[in-house]
Amino acid sequence: DAKTTQPTSMDCAEGRAANLPCNHSTISGNEYVYWYRQIHSQGPQYIIHGLKNNETNEMASLIITEDRKSSTLILPHATLRDTAVYYCIVRVAGDSSYKLIFGSGTRLLVRP
């Protein structure tokens, strides 16, 4: 699996957009980009994933660069409950049994 690089920590003000970057310069053509988050000691929560097109759901937007070497997770209006560790993970497509490899993630602090 391609490795990912994320900033160790970030912060943003409540109500503002949180933009979390991820570098995955060695990503292969058949690898998806997944984002999960972990609030305190809860289980990782799935946020969004994409292959090459930008994606949006009720939680977030995922912007993937044209060369697919980096992506940005956008939380459009961050709330205090969005304070968590955010993980960017790349995973081979087409193999549903494939494990997720978690890095250290980005610790996002949303300030009041």
Place this chain on the structure above:
Amino acid sequence: EPEVTQTPSHQVTQMGQEVILRCVPISNHLYFYWYRQILGQKVEFLVSFYNNEISEKSEIFDDQFSVERPDGSNFTLKIRSTKLEDSAMYFCASSGDQPQHFGDGTRLSIL
């Protein structure tokens, strides 16, 4: 929204004892996983399970560990003879076609 449920939320066990952690995956999912997270460390993959057999396991998943899907709804992780270093949060996950969904974990404390 369907979710993965794990029991118990906290398990305290004496070193050397056997422990079974239980998970009820999302009902139409076919792929099942166990991960663990030692306090302050990364989430680590243990094992994946499909069609009643192990698909992949990590180096952590040694002979002390086993998994089972005994009745078509539960998915269990057994640790045969627990060690102090087995103390961790254990997360079960399941998936259908794509994203894995995780339970809230069992905190295992070995005394």
